[in-house]
Amino acid sequence: MAVDTWDGLTGHDPWEGLTGHDRHAACLVAARAGNRKALDVLVADLTPLVWHVTRSQGLDKVHAEDVVQTVWLALLRHLDRLQQPKALAAWLIVTARREAQRAKTTGFDRETPVAAEDLVDIPAQVDGPEQHALRDDRDRRLWAAFKQLTDRCQKLLTLTVLSGRAQYDAVAEALEMPRGSIGPTRGRCLTSLRELLDSEGGPQ
């Protein structure tokens, strides 16, 4: 009924024409009023965020798919508790990370998990699917350089990118780093990445 009321009053979806943070805010408000379509829009927009956060925790694809579903299902009863729309992305990031850790610690070791790193560390001469995706030489070199960064740097930069995507920054929270140390560490990570990328045209 809330759906009908809302659509009936405005004649269009409240998030129509909006982007980024404003769009998610409008969707969240509508979803809390019972608009199911708004939930679907959030799922379509933000599943890549949840996916990459989950994968950055080292889960293989099969387990990551379970975790992504679990995160969205868990959101349902939290809808009303998220007072500010910007808390949504932060909630998704933290919950994805927690659920991924949980999946990793509950017997998942027997399945010989394939870490995200292994999936993409395919030598260039092997014609793997990941390499097909990286047609562009620049992309391939950037990715190779990125994978040479420390694990810490990779996670920090990944979360920086994803948080920027969601226009909300929960990096410090997710990495449990003191706020003041994020900036300098990230600066060093980016410098390392640039140096790796520039060195001799980058690794193969």
Next chain:
Amino acid sequence: MSTADGQHEFDEAGVDMDNLTEQDLLLLAELDVLFDKVDPVPADLVERVQFAIALEDLDVEVARWERAEELAGVRGAGPNTVTFTVEDLTIMVSFAPAGAGYRFDGWLVPGGPHTVEVRVAGHSSTTAEADEGGRFAVDDVPKGTTQLVVHLANGTGSRPRTIVTPTLML
């Protein structure tokens, strides 16, 4: 849970992006595009999530999938048995090909006359009542993206509870 609920903590954890140079931001933007190329979201995942959350009642608890070997004591249950758990409830389901689809035989622990709903994308859902021991059976489950919804039989005065699982691909 409390951490995830309070946006104040996130506000405080907010990281200022101001000290990033334009060069830094460009490199981060490149990485952003690259992540989707290198590790794209599985093609049907968004659709599966949308199906999973298209529930009548949104006040649901999520049962997590325990992959085959993960529970001590159910070894040998066979590859066609899946187990989901949430706090105080375990849902075990085995499925066998039957007709054009599957037959489900399940067990809820602890038992009780709970109602089990089997949702399959593109089909109307089927319900079955579990017996006092928690056993239930559902015939003729069509193939497809499948989700279990368990409506717990509540004692007098207690709040009704609904448990949902992630989707299975059958």
